Amino acid sequence: MGSRSVACVLVIAALIARLGDAISTSTGQPHIIFILADDMGWNDVGFHGSNQIPTPNIDALCYNGVILNNYYAQPVCTPSRAALLTGKYPIRTGMQGSPLNNLDPAGLPLNEKLLPEYLRDLGYTTHAIGKWHLGMARTTQLPTYRGFDSHFGYRGGYTSYYDYVLQQSTDNEDLFGFDLYRNLTASWSDVGTYATDLYTREAVSMINDHDPRVPLFMYLAHLATHAGNEGKPLEAPQETVQKMAHVVDANRRTYAAMVSKLDESVGKVVQALKNHQMLDNSIIIFQSDNGAPMVGEYKNWGSNWPLRGMKDTMWEGGVKVPACMWNNQLRGAPRVSYDLMHITDWLPTLVTAAGGFSTSLPYDTDGLDQWSSLLDNTLSARSEVLLNIDEKKRTAGFRRGSWKLVIGQSGNGDYDHYFGEDGTRNIRFVAYDFYGISNSDVSRALSTVSRITTQHEMAVLRDSATVRCSWRNVSTCETAPGKSCLFDMDSDPCEQRDLSRIYPHIVREMKRSLVYYKGRLVPQKPRKQDYRANPSRFNYTYHPWLDHCLVNCDT
Numbered sequence: 001m002g003s004r005s006v007a008c009v010l011v012i013a014a015l016i017a018r019l020g021d022a023i024s025t026s027t028g029q030p031h032i033i034f035i036l037a038d039d040m041g042w043n044d045v046g047f048h049g050s051n052q053i054p055t056p057n058i059d060a061l062c063y064n065g066v067i068l069n070n071y072y073a074q075p076v077c078t079p080s081r082a083a084l085l086t087g088k089y090p091i092r093t094g095m096q097g098s099p100l101n102n103l104d105p106a107g108l109p110l111n112e113k114l115l116p117e118y119l120r121d122l123g124y125t126t127h128a129i130g131k132w133h134l135g136m137a138r139t140t141q142l143p144t145y146r147g148f149d150s151h152f153g154y155r156g157g158y159t160s161y162y163d164y165v166l167q168q169s170t171d172n173e174d175l176f177g178f179d180l181y182r183n184l185t186a187s188w189s190d191v192g193t194y195a196t197d198l199y200t201r202e203a204v205s206m207i208n209d210h211d212p213r214v215p216l217f218m219y220l221a222h223l224a225t226h227a228g229n230e231g232k233p234l235e236a237p238q239e240t241v242q243k244m245a246h247v248v249d250a251n252r253r254t255y256a257a258m259v260s261k262l263d264e265s266v267g268k269v270v271q272a273l274k275n276h277q278m279l280d281n282s283i284i285i286f287q288s289d290n291g292a293p294m295v296g297e298y299k300n301w302g303s304n305w306p307l308r309g310m311k312d313t314m315w316e317g318g319v320k321v322p323a324c325m326w327n328n329q330l331r332g333a334p335r336v337s338y339d340l341m342h343i344t345d346w347l348p349t350l351v352t353a354a355g356g357f358s359t360s361l362p363y364d365t366d367g368l369d370q371w372s373s374l375l376d377n378t379l380s381a382r383s384e385v386l387l388n389i390d391e392k393k394r395t396a397g398f399r400r401g402s403w404k405l406v407i408g409q410s411g412n413g414d415y416d417h418y419f420g421e422d423g424t425r426n427i428r429f430v431a432y433d434f435y436g437i438s439n440s441d442v443s444r445a446l447s448t449v450s451r452i453t454t455q456h457e458m459a460v461l462r463d464s465a466t467v468r469c470s471w472r473n474v475s476t477c478e479t480a481p482g483k484s485c486l487f488d489m490d491s492d493p494c495e496q497r498d499l500s501r502i503y504p505h506i507v508r509e510m511k512r513s514l515v516y517y518k519g520r521l522v523p524q525k526p527r528k529q530d531y532r533a534n535p536s537r538f539n540y541t542y543h544p545w546l547d548h549c550l551v552n553c554d555t
């Protein structure tokens with residue numbers, strides 16, 4: 001062959017290679033898919049070392065990206081979502097307290113600019129699917145008025161999984177209302193479809209209808225695996241429950257099926273990105289909003305083992321959540337990151353990833369730009385995290401370096417325990433299915449754009465992502481109102497040995513920092529129930545009730 005024909009063959013080869021390639025956005029900006037699980041525990045994913053619930057798609061995503069194993073969210077739903085979308089600690093917006101109820105006029109302050117608004121400014125199309133939980137008294141509090149081009153989902157804390165009804169307890173009676181909307185219109189025709197399937201179907205059709213040259217931000221905030229209404233807290237399709245037969249405890253078995261449906265959803269979304277040639281240019285984030293609740297009103301039979309505590313506490317089981325990120329450009333991936341990271345960090349991080357300047361964000365942004373840390377595997381920008389200050393419950397949590405300070409008591413101490421390896425006694429042993437991970441929808445999709453992590457590498461990653469504690473030599477810090485416990489997280493990830501008496505000066509120093517943060521705290525509003533929101537006034541839906549309000553319209 002002459003040199004000309006060699007060149008010609010090379011050009012043709014390059015053209016053929018491009019055919020399989022993803023379509024880049026015309027600006028080079030990545031698509032951002034943020035998948036948020038609700039109340040899912042540390043121990044409810046396979047990549048943290050548990051064999052109880054198979055999560056082959058989530059595991060495959062995490063094993064091919066960066067597992068964020070020192071990553072903190074907030075202890076409950078509303079504050080976590082507020083922190084994610086504002087990039088600020090909830091104490092700055094008055095959102096540090098209890099989650100909103102569906103009759104509550106409060107919400108995330110309207111003067112806050114939210115992540116989808118920043119991304120929209122950078123040219124993104126922005127879609128929210130699933131849960132909102134940041135205010136629903138006025139139309140202007142809803143997602144389509146806060147930076148999202150569309151919202152399909154619910155506005156309150158949760159619904160049932162087939163009927164989309166929330167039972168709101170009040171002092172006098174239980175109210176029932178429907179909460180599923182396409183933008184501002186109640187979506188009655190979707191009753192009967194399982195929520196996780198419904199939101200997945202929406203996400204997939206959103207991706208299929210999307211012009212891949214325009215950067216997409218999709219916020220997919222699932223109902224799973226939050227508990228539903230009293231009397232029927234757990235719901236999953238019967239055929240999925242039957243696949244979890246190795247889980248003998250009936251409640252945990254249904255919970256396992258709810259997790260399994262969520263896992264299936266992750267597979268379908270990643271497949272859709274691949275089919276629509278968007279995958280190569282996507283950032284995919286998976287995380288839970290807080291730990292699983294083992295006791296209390298919304299207990300869901302999730303497990304945070306071996307971490308201490310649960311949702312609504314400052315313990316690791318409340319705030320350290322399963323999390324990972326995938327992107328095809330990550331250097332040094334796959335890996336497990338032990339760098340400190342906080343849910344507020346996504347806002348500056350994603351603004352930078354989207355081609356913006358995190359340095360131009362408001363001065364009171366608490367999130368730190370972790371983009372180069374994630375992308376180039378360089379040191380985290382973060383050395384401390386304010387885990388929360390709840391001035392009403394008188395609880396606080398603070399991480400500085402390896403130190404962690406926990407102050408106060410939750411649920412009168414009932415939430416502060418270790419809850420055991422949930423249901424272990426009732427679970428027939430099943431082997432961890434590496435083969436199932438390699439053959440999951442996620443693995444098959446990722447393999448079209450990148451090299452796939454081998455089963456041997458997965459085993460190594462899993463081992464290093466598994467938290468192990470010695471249950472000898474435990475000196476549990478008994479909680480009490482106002483009491484401080486101090487831990488060295490590097491040597492004691494399970495918060496078993498209180499060091500507050502050995503290092504009183506560290507406690508004092510950390511408390512001084514908390515006093516500083518408290519000086520900037522916006523007091524939380526009392527949780528109200530405004531009976532004008534009674535669903536019976538709105539065809540039994542939860543509907544913005546203060547839009548035309550003239551008296552007592554305080555939100």
Ligand SMILES: *[C@@H]1O[C@H](CO)[C@@H](O)[C@H](O)[C@H]1NC(C)=O
Pocket residue numbers: 144149150151182183
């Ligand atoms: C509402 O929904 C539709 C389709 O889901 C979308 O095209 C439209 O732009 C949305 N936004 C608003 C503000 O109505």
Ligand SMILES: *[C@@H]1O[C@H](CO)[C@@H](O)[C@H](O)[C@H]1NC(C)=O
Pocket residue numbers: 473475
């Ligand atoms: C066990 O606890 C004692 C003090 O309570 C401490 O000196 C010792 O180092 C601990 N041992 C281990 C293995 O942590």
Ligand SMILES: *[C@@H]1O[C@H](CO)[C@@H](O)[C@H](O)[C@H]1NC(C)=O
Pocket residue numbers: 186188539540
């Ligand atoms: C009122 O609710 C029912 C379902 O309970 C629904 O079929 C109907 O369309 C709703 N009416 C209006 C006006 O939205």
